[in-house]
Amino acid sequence: MDEAQAVEILESLLKHVDADGAEASFHSGARFTARFADNRLTQNVQAENATVSLAVSYGQRHGGASTNDLSPESLKALAERAQAAARVSPPDPEHMPPVTPEEAGEYSQVEAWDEATAALPAGERIEAVCAAMKDVEAAGYRLSGAHTSSAGLHVLMNSAGVRCAHRSTESELHCTALGDHGSGWAQATSVRDADIDTAGVAREALEIARAAQHPTDIEPGRYTVILRPAAVWEMIPFYLVCDAKATDEGRTCLRGKLGTQIVDERVTLRSEPAFAACPGAPFQGDGMASSGLSWIGGGVLKHLCTSRYWARQSKRLATGWPSNLIFDGGEASLEELIASTERGILVTRFWYIRDVDPMESLLTGMTRDGLFLIEDGKISRPLIQLRFNDSVLGCLNRLEAIGQCERVENTYVPALKIRDFNFASKTKF
Amino acid sequence: MLELCRHAVGAARSLGADYADARVMEIRNQHLATEDQRVSGVHDAESMGIGVRVIVAGAWGFSATSRLTRPDAERAVRQAVEIARSGAAARATRELHWADEPPHVAEYRTPVRKDPFAVPVEDKIGLLLEVNKRALGVKGVTKCYSHMHFRRQHRWLATSEGAAIESDVCTSTACCTATAVNGTTAKQRYLEATPCNIGYEHIEQTPFLEEAERVGAEAVEHLSAKSCPSGQKDLILLPSHLALTMHESIGHATELDRAIGMEESLAGSSFATPDQIGKLKYGSPMMNVVADNTLPVGCASMGFDDDAVECQRYDLVREGMLAGFMCSRDTAHAMDAARSNGSCRADSWGSIPIVRQSNFSLEPGEAPLTLEELIADTKDGILIDGMGSFSIDQKRYNFQFGGDCFWEIKNGKLAGMLKDVTYWAITTDFWGSLDAICDRRFWEPIGVMNCGKGDPMQIAQMSHCTAPARFRQINVGPANR
Structure with missing residues (x-):
């Protein structure tokens, strides 16, 4: 129609x-x-x-x-x-x-x-x-x-x-490659089917899976982590855009923080509906134009999601909700982030992230499909999956470096290097 | 509508389908929401359409449309057949096993005494606003949200095997959440008419007005509660809480499609596999878990599943040992079952049926045991009510849960409220520590309306039943440890 x-x-x-x-x-x-x-x-x-x-x-x-x-x-x-x-x-x-x-x-x-x-x-x-499944099968792995x-x-x-x-x-493709003792994952999203390199995404998942075989134990604790963009997507951006009314009423982690420095000054989180690599809807559900603005700029909380009613009450801009989220990236490649790390953990992605204490932006979640120890600037061995308990605001105040961006779902997010990331417990695989 | 389904099935057969089913659904959802003393939303949504599923040369195809004319249904059939042929041509489909089932011709209706859609909107809103008013009357409560949700799913299903099924399922739920805020934090407490397949009488029987002030007072008390000590404690989990732990650590782990790797890329797999039936020690000997889609109020009860299999009652865990999985007709073979146990459902006419959790129950203790007696028998523990934070790994081993409200137990007595409580465990260790379950008088169903699975994501509903139960020496503490 x-x-x-x-x-x-x-x-x-x-x-x-x-x-x-x-x-x-x-x-x-x-x-x-x-x-x-x-x-x-x-x-x-x-x-x-x-x-x-x-x-x-x-x-x-x-x-x-x-x-x-x-x-x-x-x-x-x-x-x-x-x-x-x-x-x-x-x-x-x-x-x-x-x-x-x-x-x-x-x-x-x-x-x-x-x-x-x-x-x-x-x-x-x-x-x-x-065709992608045949390639992965030929390598002795299973693709899902x-x-x-x-x-x-x-x-x-x-x-x-x-x-x-x-x-x-x-057009969105995600692939999990499985061996008998570990898995890898990769994804691609675009406006155009033609942009999706099916074989390439499957190959990326396969390479991670190969490296992830036979994971070894590590004690939970605080580690420097490098989060790939898919991990950042799940953990970071959505928890940084809060409703203005709830915040002003003291019911979110951003209460009393508008206009103040809340995270590292290198952090800018914004919306731009016409952003070509990750476009958003041009209007909101009520017909208001979707805002192109920074929610966080230079680490300072610039805007809260403000309805028309609350905008009138609080004499602020009616922003509505973000139609896309762009976390401004840096220049460092993933390889450079790894090379700069003496000891740390590389996270492919997270799974089942949930609020533990929304007033403190405290989350829990599991790592999934490829977790690796970094020693002396190189990946040294795959690890058994870990559970984290950490706060979004805390992580972005322990920011070491910002890597390059890629589109994940309706966000455009970079890899991040964060120090003292809190892993709380471990699982059995 | 059965005629349209039969027409679509016939069209599919004439195009070469070895098997076909057609399912028309008319779904109505009514949501009413209030915030403090205002009505924040009243919305009535209707959705209707037909989904056609075919097997051609061993490959599945599915197509759905919201248009319910014969030509549109025929177009959906052609698309489903074409998709299946593309899959078959690629020679990359699974070997298909399709368990036998007699072709049922039957009707099923939720027993409803009072149709929730016939109750005037103003009466429902009036109740919600009064509940909010009473909770907000408690000093320290600064916010109260409440809502009602009613769902009706009318389904017509015909298969090429001759099944012809009509079902009409009605689900009702309501919830009130009070929030208290001080200068540094906010705490909530909720009261729920748990989702059930039942009519408006369920809302009327839930003591919202009588309990609203208690709920508000407990939200306020939560603000100044003592922080959770770290260490190992005995946990007494009320049904309102334990249902979610069961859902995550038993329900998803015993979905057969997950166990054989079919959900690997999204929902994940399971530590439990079919070859471990009768061999895997899931929990303590008093752990008996029974799936039951014949439970009248259960949110998954619909007479027959979307494979046209009659709903059944069957074991998942027997005396602590893994006893079975929830399955569909095309997965039953993986546990050497000749018949599906009827656990295959779609969340709408536009979704393909997949294995979903049945209603299931942790069977109550046989010896008489009240909650009071269980608390009196506990030296150093925590009592947990209601659902809170929940997270579990993709193989369902490592989990961490919070809750809605927590009380310390010291020397057999409640010793004040706690805050920031989380507990974590490995699934089989946790269920192995189960050492007491209250008796059947305290057994109750708790509904889940938002179970996500599948790709594209489908949202299903089901119920989990239990009585209060105790778990020994579980790791607890504030999550920021």
Whole structure:
């Protein structure tokens, strides 16, 4: 379904609305996944969906509903359901009227669409994956993973005159290579299928797996670590963007810290919807332009995620939530970071990270798919996987070096070298 | 809708599919959320579509669409067949084993006394706001969130073997979370109508109004609680907490697809493997774990799974020894089972069915034992209520858990609240330390609504049942050790 058809549906929906304010959005998407394990295809899955959502308000009373039945009768019923909910809801003092075009600001020109990827070439993906599996099998290892290509369209219209649309494609591949005594992992994400080097990603996972065989014991404790970008992605950026209202009410780790130095001055974390290597959506769910700004600049907390309501209350910029996150990188390659380390641990990625004490940004999680001891600037041996307990803010105040960036999911993050990283316990493999 | 499913199955067969199933689902989710004395969200979401799964030349294909006309269903069938053919042509598919199952023609409905979707929205909101008001009335409570969530999943499933199944499952839950803040930190405490397959009567039977002030007071008390000592302690875990430990350290470890490596790249694998059935010492001899998708209130109970297999009750651990795995029709062979135990589900019409955790239970102790008696029998321990931080490695060995609220036990008595409690262990060591379980009077189901697995990720629901239980000499301490 294209933008014109989506607009037609939303206009038809809005004709049924008699509320004071209305915001209608259309999301459609299609994806294909080739999934594999143990050098065999396991699931080949294609799915498509299109959903219409409606939020309405009578003064400060509001309600919402959604459906994926796009028939005229269903759209009428959708309007009735949303309005019925709004009519019986008590007035919400924090409800804001629909965004006006002036308030929305200017949308970034985001190039996030690739026609070839949107065609979801299932046969090509399956062939590429099968070729990679054969290479890995020939090396005596087993390959598991998934390659997903997707295409989506988001159109938003409201009763204040905002109308915006964004379409995007994404291709994501991750591979785990397994030997009998250890594993390795690698990934790639892009707007374009053509950018994904299936054989190359599988080869990277294989090389890590080869080095990870027969891991050896090490006592938990504090070590200098080098986190590859995938490990940084899981642990660092999302815990540094907090809701402004919750923070001002003393309920996040960034309470009282706006405008102050919270981490090493080399840290800059920002959003830029039009960033070519990792584009974000140009507008938020309410139609406000996605902000291009620094959340942390030179180690100083510059912004909190601020809703329109809280922006008015606190007299700050309404930032919304980040549509992408870019952690500015450095020049050092991974090899250079390793070479500069007398004794430390190289982490391929983390698994199952959870808050332990969100007020202290204290997290726990496990290492996974390749953990290595570094001695005298070289990888000396693979290690049994370890559990960490450490704080995000603490880590970024113990920053030794920033490496080069790569895209991981919807972030663009570097490798980081951190001293005194706290490993708390170990597992059995 | 069964007619549309049968039509799709017929179309798949005519295109050369050796097996086909078609599943229409109509899913409705209603969320109501409040923050302090305001309504932060009221949303009613409906989603409907058809998913078609085929086997062609030994390869799987799956395609789904939200359009429910015959031509659209036929298009989905063609795509599924084409995808399967591409897989078959690549000659890289697994050898397919498909366990037999009689073709059931049946209906299943959750026993519901009061339809939650028929209860006026204003009544539900009124309850949530009153709960918040009572919790906020406690000095020191600065924030209270509460919400209700109701889900209805109406499913029609037809297979090329002749199965024709209709199910209508209703799930209800509600939760209130009070937060207390001082100058340096914040602590929370929650009260939940645990997710169950049941109607609105579940919400009405949960003492939200009666307990709201206690919940608020415990959030405040938590702020000034003594920090957790480091060392080894006996733990008494209440069902509200132990359910999550069971979910992570037993449930995921006994999913057969994980155990044979099919989930390696995302959710991971398992330390337990089928060749260890009857040989692996999982826990102490009093550990009996039974999967049961026939439990009426269990969140995974739906009569028949998405392989069209009748839901069953079966052993996972018997007297401390590994006894079985949760499986699907195409994985049952890996544990030499002739029949699947009916644990294959998809989270929507747009997802392919995969092995999911069943409802399962740590069977209660046979000898009469109350929680009070268990505490009185414990010299140096910690009592843990509710879910908190949880993390476990991808083979389900090393875990670390927090909780919602903690009390020190000294010489058989509760000796005040603790904070910053975490405990960590290796799964088999932990279950090996189990030495007491309260009796059936204290056994209860706890629902899980957000279990993530699969790639693309699917979110499933299930229940875990237990009575309070004691584990001896577990490592505890604040996590920043």
